[in-house]
Amino acid sequence: MLESLxxxxxQANLELPKKGLVTYTWGNVSGIDRSKGLIVIKPSGVPYDEMTINDLVVIDLKGNIVEGHLNPSSDAPTHVVLYDKFPDICGVVHNHSSWATTWAQAGRRIPALGTTHADYFYGYIPVTREMNSDEIQGQYEEQTGKVIVETFKEYNPMDMPGVIVRNHGPFTWGKNASEAVHNAVVLEEIAKMAYHAYQLTPGLEPISDVLLDKHFFRKHGKDAYYGQK
Amino acid sequence: MLESLxxxxxQANLELPKKGLVTYTWGNVSGIDRSKGLIVIKPSGVPYDEMTINDLVVIDLKGNIVEGHLNPSSDAPTHVVLYDKFPDICGVVHNHSSWATTWAQAGRRIPALGTTHADYFYGYIPVTREMNSDEIQGQYEEQTGKVIVETFKEYNPMDMPGVIVRNHGPFTWGKNASEAVHNAVVLEEIAKMAYHAYQLTPGLEPISDVLLDKHFFRKHGKDAYYGQK
Amino acid sequence: MLESLxxxxxQANLELPKKGLVTYTWGNVSGIDRSKGLIVIKPSGVPYDEMTINDLVVIDLKGNIVEGHLNPSSDAPTHVVLYDKFPDICGVVHNHSSWATTWAQAGRRIPALGTTHADYFYGYIPVTREMNSDEIQGQYEEQTGKVIVETFKEYNPMDMPGVIVRNHGPFTWGKNASEAVHNAVVLEEIAKMAYHAYQLTPGLEPISDVLLDKHFFRKHGKDAYYGQK
Amino acid sequence: MLESLxxxxxQANLELPKKGLVTYTWGNVSGIDRSKGLIVIKPSGVPYDEMTINDLVVIDLKGNIVEGHLNPSSDAPTHVVLYDKFPDICGVVHNHSSWATTWAQAGRRIPALGTTHADYFYGYIPVTREMNSDEIQGQYEEQTGKVIVETFKEYNPMDMPGVIVRNHGPFTWGKNASEAVHNAVVLEEIAKMAYHAYQLTPGLEPISDVLLDKHFFRKHGKDAYYGQK
Structure with a gap:
């Protein structure tokens, strides 16, 4: 079932090590078939170079295993919450890429300091609040998803396709698994450049709303004119 | 038409990912045939590893498409302005390479801190001023070109083959597309070393004019003695 | 003898250059057969790409050569002390990887700033004290081992599979040579991210004990649920 | 003539790009046959991937071309001075590697912050003084050599196989061309780690003389015990 997904x-999972985003097994990608309500996700702790299509796990929107001989990623409950609450997203990535995780460890959101950022993320890339003991000691991975959703009260997930989970690392998403990985690569590069721009000039302010709008809507929405039709 | 160009x-476009200067499609190279007044430029948003010679777009100096089945780079109007106002340049590159973009995001020009810089760029590599709302909301890419030209009132584009567009990224140029890419690679390396030298010793002064002259004119002008005849 | 070890x-030695942890011959891996009390270790100063299985040296727990036509790694006496005093470890790595060595040169322990750290190292990764003249001028490599052991009075080596030797570089270990290398790779990545997080926000505090416990015990001990059974 | 040299x-020249030390043609290696007083050096401005053995240039200790159809490296006069004044060295490298050049641009010597440094360089790696206008406008490359020699009044070139030329970049040397490249690689790695250690803890002091001696003489002199006999 779900062979093309x-x-x-x-392929989206294999793209992570190819783009230098993961050390060992520190990442996972999933995709969802919205019509069936089924998610395909990486198995937990399986090395990328040994993983085959048969190792992928199919789960439903309650997190139950529907098909597969391996445990799903331990982060599966976070993916489930995101699919449940963000109905437009159909692919999710979690990883511990160096630069995005640096911002996570510093507990800071990433301001839009340039057009590279504005082309993909419409404003500050938010950082989640600290989780409390109950959340951590309870259904931790599910709670992680809930804290992300709480952070997105003021954000449209399609205009802001990623988040920094405090003390942890990034999650990104998109209209499919491939776009979610694309956004993970972009987030890492943006995080790297924002870090260095801040070191060069501490206290930098974000770019103007006019420039942010210009670049975001060059690539998004009905008036987009970047790329081919 | 224009097969050799x-x-x-x-080849110049393909050199960008090979040298590590681009993420995905974040860059474009063009070249001009001055006798015909025609520019060959990368199509917009096409991945480098899928691009063939037939995907390139030919435009004239008004930006009109003369040949090609795809849209030209969305930055084409900037290239057009540069070719129009800098009559000696025959190749242009734009990209979002990490270190040069870091300086763009910090809004700072790059001082000549060493001979590596002086071998290619004759003094500070300038940063453009902030663009105003009218410029951004109007013909943005054309205005970007005009702001670069405004910045070069005091510069000879052949002595200073590149610029940092504020909040955006670098443009470089040269006597052909290949040299423009060469200068993009050099700018990236210079931007990296200048960043780190500043972190090591904040407030560094540029090298002396005597040393700047020595190195620049080892490689440029009638008394150059670097390389082979 | 000891062919499979x-x-x-x-393979564990060859993994070091593959993972970018060593320049030239700046690293060595050993493994022990606890039943026989024999250690297999890299020969001293032999380039990785020339090394064959016959170049490996077998030594006993007094450091005497039992088999081999080459000198063992000059760091062999440190490995011997660690195997002697940490009875649960069966593989040891020493190297001069860039980021871990940066912390060694700064003489600082690495705080757990995120879950990536907590997944592998249960708290601060300790740094050894400065060695005195007698220790340095005497049996230096053996004394290095003793100073590591002294540092671990308050640590369980299986919960903290590595250390930063002050002014020198990291040692890591594990239940076999392969796991020791795995921990060396993780330490390097953690050291890199902790460095950058500190630059972004000086004075960062470690993560909470609750989050540290959650992540460490997701991967370790009887209630671990990461990976496959 | 001089085929094996x-x-x-x-091979030593080709090692530079392989080790990531050069951008384009920014480096050159030479070797000397002391019995004949002849130096073999890279031609100026020739790309590494096009260079063949027949492109190398033979010069004498006055800098005259003895054999070869191309111009020697523009830095040849510096190499000549070093061979003339440092009689024990038989290989010289110059490059603009990122981290060593960062220190050159900051005009700072590199302190021995760890044992990696002490294994190769016996104390501070010196930086040359600023050159004056007469030196720069006169026989610049020869004067560069003389300023290096002046810097080495207090140093033995075999104990300190490299130098940072202020505002320029590193020169390294050794008992042959291959060792000179080896030292260039080590200098780059040391420069990188010293930079980061200083960022982590500004004002770090060098390691003790006892530790410096221990490591330097583990690898050098009659009591060396690193490696094989």
């Missing part, structure tokens, strides 16, 4: 999710 | 522009 | 130690 | 110098 599995193939896409496999 | 197209081949050169294709 | 030699094969494992050879 | 040419082969060694060719």
């Amino acid at each position: 599995k193939e896409e999710v496999l | 197209k081949e050169e522009v294709l | 030699k094969e494992e130690v050879l | 040419k082969e060694e110098v060719l």
